[in-house]
Structure formats: structure tokens, C-alpha cells
Amino acid sequence: MKTTTLPFLLFFLISSSILVAQNATIRGVLLDTSNTPISGANITYGSEGVLSDLNGYYLLEIPSNQKITVTYSYVGLKNVELSITLKPNANYEFNPVLKTDEIQIGVVELSAKRNKRIEGVVTISPEAIRKIPGANAGVENLLKSLPGVNGNDELSTQYAVRGGNYDENLVYVNEVEVYRPFLIRSGQQEGLSFVNSDLTSNVDFSAGGFQAKYGDKLSSVLDITYRQPVDFGASLDLSLLGASASVEGISNDGKLTGILGLRYRDNSLFVNSKQTETNYKPTFADAQTYFTYKFNNKFELSFLGNVSINDYQYEPLTRQTNFGTLTDPIALLVFYEGQEVDRYNTYFGALKGTYVLSDNYTAKVIGSIYQTQEQEHFDILAQYRLGEVNTNIGDENLGEVEFTEGIGSQLTHARNDLDALILNLEHKGNINIEDNNIEYGIKYTHEDIRDRVQEYEIIDSAGFSIRPPLPDFANNQPYSPYTSPIVPYTEIRAKNDVQIDRISGYAQYSRQYDLDNSELWVNAGVRAHNWTVSGQNITSTTQTTFSPRAQVTLKPKWDMDMLFRLSGGLYHQPPFYRELRDSTGTVRPDVKAQQSVHIVLGNDYSFKLWDRPFTLNSEAYYKKLSDVNPYTLENVRIRYRANNNAEAYAYGLDVRMAGEFVIGTESWISFGYLKTEENIDDRGYIFRPTDQRLKFGALIQDYVKVVPNLKGYLNLTYNTGLPGGSPSYADPYDYQVRLPDYKRADLGVSYVIVDKDNLRENGWLRVFKEFTVGAEIFNIFDVQNSITNTFVRDIYTKVQYSIPNYLTPRVFNVRATMKF
Incomplete structure (x- = not known):
């Protein structure tokens, strides 16, 4: 089509x-x-x-x-x-x-929230999203407080769900699938999430076992709805991290509605407080708009548009990282030359027509186009000293490196450029016949990827260039002369021109049954996906998958408001471009879709405690994965092996209790247990890169009784450590150590000067419908969390040290929020 x-x-x-x-x-x-x-x-x-x-x-x-x-x-x-x-x-x-x-x-009334309970979907308040503090505040910030959702980089909006990786999560805005940039390798490069919380009216999230109407990913669905205004309004949010503004309105005849959001973000406050001294000039900005026009009561047309410009300029100067033990402290001291200049520009537009043919049938046509132009250019020379630290209290040289155990240098170079164009055309239908609901859809996608990869790393230690430990470079001196060429320690060079054409579709059936002692909801459906990979110097390859899925929800007619839910099916993830490209930059078109048999057993219990409403949500899950495409994780960059040579499993338990812990506010506490392992080439099971065993989260809203306009927001996270990775060319089976546990607490305090109950009739405050000022403290306890390890060799002892790359320390921010 x-x-x-x-x-x-x-x-x-x-x-x-x-x-x-x-x-x-x-x-x-x-x-x-x-x-x-x-x-x-x-x-x-x-x-x-x-x-x-x-x-x-x-x-x-x-x-x-x-x-x-x-x-x-x-x-x-x-x-x-x-x-x-x-x-x-x-x-x-x-x-x-x-x-x-x-x-x-x-x-008892049937509400939208009850429908979400039936489907196993968590609904998050947009107002809470805008108020809860976080280094990267927004929808993803709150998702990371849910059980089963993990993220160990506060500057990143990416998250992993129940053992999956960052590429396994679906994101929709007004039924349109949205995408992330390809080349980003660290959280501080990311800038802004696609989702603008100022425009949001509804946020739904499913961590697994979702219905067939959602796309082909293995882990989760985030379904965002932007609002249609019913009156004029405007907002402005200012802080040391940037600014956001929105304006919305409706025409006199009510047919045209529109909302526009502008955002700017500057991560300098965080990056300049880290262990590396830098010159840092980021520019992260975007503009989003959502318009709807109602031609009549049968037909409505909407447009969603986004332009994002992310300019990342980074010039590291020095770094000192202290590690080791109290009795044997060691420090890495690095002096840098060079800089990194990255740009990620994305353009997105979607047009959706909704036609109500009758009371029983609604048809939709959605067309979208997404383009991303990305560049990652850097040349950075790092000269390092590895040595013992002065621990004499009172000494003027306390904390400095006194005895050098190893010296060396590292030169990293990249000239990576990517241009991707993704076109989508989709038709969806919804049919209601008495108590039966049928939904179907068919979608055509064309992906055109132009990619140039050019990276290398040269390591020098005491004047000797270290070669890659490959058989071709065996050194048998002095018995035979060494004739191998001098080459970088790691090097990737590739130029790819790839096209992927996809046709996917789904059909699902839903019905409610009234039994004698209970109510029963049933949903069953199937998805199909056919894709063809072709391009320059690529043998065209076509594959097809089928994914049956089902949900059954039972609500007994008990005095307790409780329901039980069983969902699951066969889930596939056909490879996107990044999953087709291996560690050498070569595209492998025959990579299969990863497959997961997924079973979720859930229980929802609504009750009253202290005369206030509460809900307790519990889900136990199991995933059996085959045709797994192994990968390595470097901060937030994923590098696949482009080979379906592994199998894996994941199982766990998620529990969340939400309600009015404080009268008039919504808070929650959550707990998650996860175990996920993979077996590569039948060598036995080892930790997957996302194997984070325990997760505790709490989100608390409060106010001062005697001064109710003084409000507080607390966001707490504790995750056990992730696997720490392995050096280049190392066997991951030999490196099964973990990073330290991730502990973080963010606090926000605000004072409401103007709100709907306290409008001003005179003075300059009369222009505001709401005016709030406040302060935020990120990482209250100044915990040194780490995201990855840097591996450094000591030429004298032949020891290779794993040196943690620390995340952001305690940072203060001030903020003002206004509505007009």
C-alpha cells in the first residue's frame, strides 16, 4: 500500500x-x-x-x-x-x-479506571507527573518508581521492564507509535523525552501480558493521550535545568482545538557537578503540537507534530576517581585533550482521521512520518595515572596520587552518521455488536536507514601500543619475528544502506459475561508480522511471525472489591535496524525475531484504610525466551551480536500499594523481585545485563496541615546492582560481578501562592490561575551510584582494574510553575 x-x-x-x-x-x-x-x-x-x-x-x-x-x-x-x-x-x-x-x-458505577484494572493497565496521574521531582522529570521518571521498571541512570529517560532491554518497550502517543534516536550512548546526551507532560491528559502503562492490538515488542506498552482543550489556557515552568511553556485553545464554534508545547533543557547543572571537569555546552529543545478539527459528528481529523534539536558539545578536562578499599585506596587520574560534538535532530508528523460510520462501527486511518539525522563525532585523548592515594588526615596533599603504579593513554575516535526515515500507514477498526467487541488493524511500514560507522580506540601503556588479542596478532618473539601490522585495539568501519518493509496486523475479540457469582471478561487476539530486509550488498530476506495473545479477568461478587487476571501468549520482536547490525557494523538480514512465551497472573484489591481509598496490585510473571539476540550494554547504548544463538528466561513478582497515605493526595510504595539469565551457545546460564534482583520504590506526596499551601514530594528508589559488564574481547562468562546497589532520594518542596481557591483580584498576581515556587534536592544523601565500569590495565602487576563511572551527586534546583 x-x-x-x-x-x-x-x-x-x-x-x-x-x-x-x-x-x-x-x-x-x-x-x-x-x-x-x-x-x-x-x-x-x-x-x-x-x-x-x-x-x-x-x-x-x-x-x-x-x-x-x-x-x-x-x-x-x-x-x-x-x-x-x-x-x-x-x-x-x-x-x-x-x-x-x-x-x-x-x-456501583463502571468507570474508566475499572476498565484499566480489567486489562492490567496502570494509570498515572498527569498532575503527579508534572510535580514529582527527578533529575529527568516526566513520564519516565514516574515509571521508574513502579515495580518491574528499572533505570540506573537518572539522566536517561530509557527504562528496562522485567528483564528486557531499552529496545523492548512500545511507546504510543494518541495511538501513533513514536521512536527514539539510534546513536545515543550515555544519558547526558539524551536531552528530552518525546513525551511532553504539559500536553498529557492520560498515561497508561502495561508491564507485560498486553493485548494483541499493541505492537510487536517483548516487554511493555506506554500509551499516552494528549488532551483536547475545552478552553483557553497557558502554562510556564522555569528552573535551573531549563524551561517549558504551553498554550492551548478552542475555536468559537468548538470545531478546532489546538495545543502547543515548547521545551528547553540544559544538563550542565548535573554534568558540571560530576567527577569529570568539563566545558559543556548542551542545547536540548523541541516543539510539539496537537490539533484536532471536527468536521461534523461523524468525522474528526487530528495532527500530531514534533521537532527536536539536540546539540551536545562536551570537552572533558580532568577526572579523578577514587576506588579500592579504606586500607588500600587507589585513584585514577586522567587528563584529557579533544572534544565531542554530537547532534540528534528528529522530525515527526502524524495525521489521524476518525470516522464514526454508525453507533457500532468506528474506523481510523493513521499516517505518520519520522526522520532522524544523527551525528556522533569525537576525538578524545586521555592520559592517565593509576596510583596510591595519600590518606594522611591533615596532610596538605590529602586525596592526591602519590605513587604511580601505572601510566598510559587512550585515544578514542568516532565519525558516526545516521539518517533514518520511517513511514507508516495504518487502518484500525472497532466493531460493537451487543456485548461483543471486535478490534482489528493493518499497518504498512517502510524504514530507510543510511548509516556510516567509523570508530577506533588506541591504547598505549608505557610507550607500547596494545594490539587486539586476536589469533592473527599472536606474538612469538623472540623465537620468530613479529610481522603483524600496528592496528587500533578496537576498530569498526562500515557503511550501510538498508531498507526494511513491514506489513503487520491484528484482530482481537472481547466480551463480558455475567455469571451467577461473578463477572468474567475475556479478550483473545492474534498478531501477524511480515518483514523484508534489503539494501546495498544485502541479500533480500523475508520472514513472518504469528503471535496469539489472551486475557481472562474474573471478579467474584464478594464483599471485597477484588479481581483476578490471567494473561499472556506468544510475543515476538522482529528486529529493528540496530538489532540487525553486529559489533563489527555488518548488517545481518537473516536475524530472526526474538520470541517469548509470557504468562502473567495478577490480583487487584481495592479497599479502604483509615477511611481512605487504597489499591493493592500484585503480578507474578514468567517469560521463556528463545532465538535471543545477545547484546552488551554500555551506559544506555546497546550493541547486539546480531545472532540468535541464545535462550533466556525471566520470572518475578511485582507488588504496588497505592492510595491516600495523606488525605487528598495519591502516593504509592512498590516492590519487585526479578531473576533473568541467558544461555549463549549452550555454555550454561549467566546473568543477563538487566538482571536486577530487587527493586523498592516509593512516591510520597504531603502537605503541612497548618500551612496547606506548603507541599512536599519525595521520590525514593533502591535497586540491587546490575552486572558490571566486561572489557573488550573478554568472555562475559568470566565477568559475573555486579555494580554496587543503586540508591537515590529526590525531594521537592513547593509553596502555592495562587490557585483555584486563592485567586487574586488585584496586583500583578491577578493574571495567574496558578503560581507555585519551590526548590528541589536531587540525590539528597549524595550517594555515589555507578552506571558502568572503565577497565584500566596496570602494566607492572598485569592487573586489570574495573573503575566505576559515577553518576550525579547531590544537586540543588529552584523552580517556578505558572498557569494563566
């Missing part, structure tokens, strides 16, 4: 919808007396109606040219009625306020 088909389909849908539309629309937000949005309220006329979403938003279609009475109702609140007559295709905004009703009716 060609991408030129999209305009004709959209034209057809627009033309058809104009002919058949005979309805009008009422939309708005339901609020209580404290101006809090009401989720799950009923908006009805006659026998028709809808529910308000998690943000209180609703959209109701009514017949035109008729006097209609709409009733707004919610348990425990007084009903509101609206009588109105609208012309065809008219849009009317009405934002009712429901007041407290003294008569309490014992009725």
Missing part, C-alpha cells in the same frame, strides 16, 4: 460524513464544588449516554433540531439537567458543577 492512498481515504471519509451527519455535540468538563474533575459521571438523554473520562471530560452526541434534556449524575452528588436545541453539526460547551447531595445511593 502506498502512502499516497492516505489523502484519498481522508477525502472519502470527509465527503461521506458530511452527507450523513444529522447530529450535534455537547462537550465539556464535569467538576465538583472544589473544582476537581469528576471521573466516571453519567451524562445521559433518554436511553443514550456516555461516561466522563479520568479528567472529567465528556463528549455527547444528540439529535439536532430537537429539544433534548441532558442529565448529569454521579453517586453522592445532585443531578444537573440541561435542556437545549442545537442545529446540525453544532458544538456546544457546557461545564456543570455537581454539588453534594445528602441522599446517598448505593450504586
Whole structure:
């Protein structure tokens, strides 16, 4: 299917919808007396109606040219009625306020949150995302506080889920799949996440066992919804780490809505406080927009756009890392020359048409284009000393290297350039027949990758250039002359021109059954994926996979609000370009899709504690992986072997308790246990690079009772250590040691000067709907966490030391947030 088909389909849908539309629309937000949005309220006329979403938003279609009475109702609140007559295709905004009703009716309402519980999806509040502190605040910052989600680099937005790696997570924004840059190797290069939390209205996350309607990845799904404004609004967020701004509005006739977000980030505050002294000039900026236009009550067209410019300039000067023990302290002292200049520019646009053919059938057409242009250029000479540290307290040279055990130098060079273009065209449908729901979709993807890799590393120790330990470079001196050439210790040179064409699709069926003593929800579906790899000097290869998946949820009619969920199936991950390229830069088109048999058993229990609502979520899971593509992990860069020569497994338990630990706020604590190992070439099982056994997380919101406008936010994380990796050319089976445990606490304190309950009528503060100032302390206890090891040789003792690369220390930040 060609991408030129999209305009004709959209034209057809627009033309058809104009002919058949005979309805009008009422939309708005339901609020209580404290101006809090009401989720799950009923908006009805006659026998028709809808529910308000998690943000209180609703959209109701009514017949035109008729006097209609709409009733707004919610348990425990007084009903509101609206009588109105609208012309065809008219849009009317009405934002009712429901007041407290003294008569309490014992009725249980089916809400959007309950539907997410059935599917095993965690819903995160966008407001919490914007307030919770973190070195890289945003959606991913909160995900890392969930059980089963791990991330050991606070400057990175990448995360690993239940033993998977960073490439195994799906991310959707308004049903459009989004992508990450390819070449980034460290968290401080990343800049901004694609997801702009200022534009977000809903965040759903599944850590496994997800339905067939989601794509072909092994680990998780993050499903983001950007909001459609119902009024004019603007926001501004300023801090020492950068700024973000957004503006939103709706046209007078209610047909056009739009929201625009701008962001700028500067990581200098973190990088300049690390162990390496640098000249650092980063520029991370992006602009995002989401527009919708409602032609009539049948057809709506939306556009999602993003432009991101990341300019990373890094000039290291010196570094001293102290390690070893108290009795035998050792230090690595490095002097640098050279610099690193990286650029990651991405451009993304998506057009989605939604056509409601009838009450039972909705069709969607989505077209998107993504382009990334990336450059990674550096020449850095590092001259190092490895020696003993002065530990004499009171000595003026305390902490300095006094006796040198080893000296050497290292020259690293890279001229890596990548240009990737990804085109998608997708059709999705949703059919409701009585109690049966059928969803289907078909998608065509074209990926065009132009890649040049040129890297080398030269290691010198005491005047001798170290050659790679390969059989071709065996040294038999003095018995035979050494004739091998002088070559870099590591070197990669490749130029690839690769095209990948994919056709994927899914179909799934869902139904609810009412049994005598319980309710049962069933979902079953299958995905298929066919892809062809071709390109310059590449033998064209085609492969196909099928992935059946199912979910069963049972809710007994007990006094306790509890449900049980069993989900899983056969999951495949067809290789993306990075998975096809091996450690030498060669593309291997015959790499198979990694395969996982995944089973998840879950329990959700909702209860009241201290007269406040709480939920306890538990999930036990097991994954059996085959055709595994082994990889090495360097900070956040993944390098695959491009060979399906391993098998693996992962199992664990995730538990999360969430609720109002403090009245009027949502907090949670989480625990996760994970074990994942792999068997490469039948040599036996060893730790996978993501084998992080224990995880504890806590997210706490609080306020001062006597000064309720003074609020506090605490984000706590404890992860046991990851495997520490291995040097170049080393056998990973010989290096099974772990990094130290990862411990981090981030604290945010804010004071609300203006909010909805304290608006100012005079003075300069009258322009604000909300104005908050505060301070943040990242890594409160100044823990020295490490992300990887640098391996350095001592020529005298022939010992190779693993020297930790430490992450950010304690850092202070100030912040101001405004809404207009």
C-alpha cells in the first residue's frame, strides 16, 4: 500500500460524513464544588449516554433540531439537567458543577479506571507527573518508581521492564507509535523525552501480558493521550535545568482545538557537578503540537507534530576517581585533550482521521512520518595515572596520587552518521455488536536507514601500543619475528544502506459475561508480522511471525472489591535496524525475531484504610525466551551480536500499594523481585545485563496541615546492582560481578501562592490561575551510584582494574510553575 492512498481515504471519509451527519455535540468538563474533575459521571438523554473520562471530560452526541434534556449524575452528588436545541453539526460547551447531595445511593458505577484494572493497565496521574521531582522529570521518571521498571541512570529517560532491554518497550502517543534516536550512548546526551507532560491528559502503562492490538515488542506498552482543550489556557515552568511553556485553545464554534508545547533543557547543572571537569555546552529543545478539527459528528481529523534539536558539545578536562578499599585506596587520574560534538535532530508528523460510520462501527486511518539525522563525532585523548592515594588526615596533599603504579593513554575516535526515515500507514477498526467487541488493524511500514560507522580506540601503556588479542596478532618473539601490522585495539568501519518493509496486523475479540457469582471478561487476539530486509550488498530476506495473545479477568461478587487476571501468549520482536547490525557494523538480514512465551497472573484489591481509598496490585510473571539476540550494554547504548544463538528466561513478582497515605493526595510504595539469565551457545546460564534482583520504590506526596499551601514530594528508589559488564574481547562468562546497589532520594518542596481557591483580584498576581515556587534536592544523601565500569590495565602487576563511572551527586534546583 502506498502512502499516497492516505489523502484519498481522508477525502472519502470527509465527503461521506458530511452527507450523513444529522447530529450535534455537547462537550465539556464535569467538576465538583472544589473544582476537581469528576471521573466516571453519567451524562445521559433518554436511553443514550456516555461516561466522563479520568479528567472529567465528556463528549455527547444528540439529535439536532430537537429539544433534548441532558442529565448529569454521579453517586453522592445532585443531578444537573440541561435542556437545549442545537442545529446540525453544532458544538456546544457546557461545564456543570455537581454539588453534594445528602441522599446517598448505593450504586456501583463502571468507570474508566475499572476498565484499566480489567486489562492490567496502570494509570498515572498527569498532575503527579508534572510535580514529582527527578533529575529527568516526566513520564519516565514516574515509571521508574513502579515495580518491574528499572533505570540506573537518572539522566536517561530509557527504562528496562522485567528483564528486557531499552529496545523492548512500545511507546504510543494518541495511538501513533513514536521512536527514539539510534546513536545515543550515555544519558547526558539524551536531552528530552518525546513525551511532553504539559500536553498529557492520560498515561497508561502495561508491564507485560498486553493485548494483541499493541505492537510487536517483548516487554511493555506506554500509551499516552494528549488532551483536547475545552478552553483557553497557558502554562510556564522555569528552573535551573531549563524551561517549558504551553498554550492551548478552542475555536468559537468548538470545531478546532489546538495545543502547543515548547521545551528547553540544559544538563550542565548535573554534568558540571560530576567527577569529570568539563566545558559543556548542551542545547536540548523541541516543539510539539496537537490539533484536532471536527468536521461534523461523524468525522474528526487530528495532527500530531514534533521537532527536536539536540546539540551536545562536551570537552572533558580532568577526572579523578577514587576506588579500592579504606586500607588500600587507589585513584585514577586522567587528563584529557579533544572534544565531542554530537547532534540528534528528529522530525515527526502524524495525521489521524476518525470516522464514526454508525453507533457500532468506528474506523481510523493513521499516517505518520519520522526522520532522524544523527551525528556522533569525537576525538578524545586521555592520559592517565593509576596510583596510591595519600590518606594522611591533615596532610596538605590529602586525596592526591602519590605513587604511580601505572601510566598510559587512550585515544578514542568516532565519525558516526545516521539518517533514518520511517513511514507508516495504518487502518484500525472497532466493531460493537451487543456485548461483543471486535478490534482489528493493518499497518504498512517502510524504514530507510543510511548509516556510516567509523570508530577506533588506541591504547598505549608505557610507550607500547596494545594490539587486539586476536589469533592473527599472536606474538612469538623472540623465537620468530613479529610481522603483524600496528592496528587500533578496537576498530569498526562500515557503511550501510538498508531498507526494511513491514506489513503487520491484528484482530482481537472481547466480551463480558455475567455469571451467577461473578463477572468474567475475556479478550483473545492474534498478531501477524511480515518483514523484508534489503539494501546495498544485502541479500533480500523475508520472514513472518504469528503471535496469539489472551486475557481472562474474573471478579467474584464478594464483599471485597477484588479481581483476578490471567494473561499472556506468544510475543515476538522482529528486529529493528540496530538489532540487525553486529559489533563489527555488518548488517545481518537473516536475524530472526526474538520470541517469548509470557504468562502473567495478577490480583487487584481495592479497599479502604483509615477511611481512605487504597489499591493493592500484585503480578507474578514468567517469560521463556528463545532465538535471543545477545547484546552488551554500555551506559544506555546497546550493541547486539546480531545472532540468535541464545535462550533466556525471566520470572518475578511485582507488588504496588497505592492510595491516600495523606488525605487528598495519591502516593504509592512498590516492590519487585526479578531473576533473568541467558544461555549463549549452550555454555550454561549467566546473568543477563538487566538482571536486577530487587527493586523498592516509593512516591510520597504531603502537605503541612497548618500551612496547606506548603507541599512536599519525595521520590525514593533502591535497586540491587546490575552486572558490571566486561572489557573488550573478554568472555562475559568470566565477568559475573555486579555494580554496587543503586540508591537515590529526590525531594521537592513547593509553596502555592495562587490557585483555584486563592485567586487574586488585584496586583500583578491577578493574571495567574496558578503560581507555585519551590526548590528541589536531587540525590539528597549524595550517594555515589555507578552506571558502568572503565577497565584500566596496570602494566607492572598485569592487573586489570574495573573503575566505576559515577553518576550525579547531590544537586540543588529552584523552580517556578505558572498557569494563566
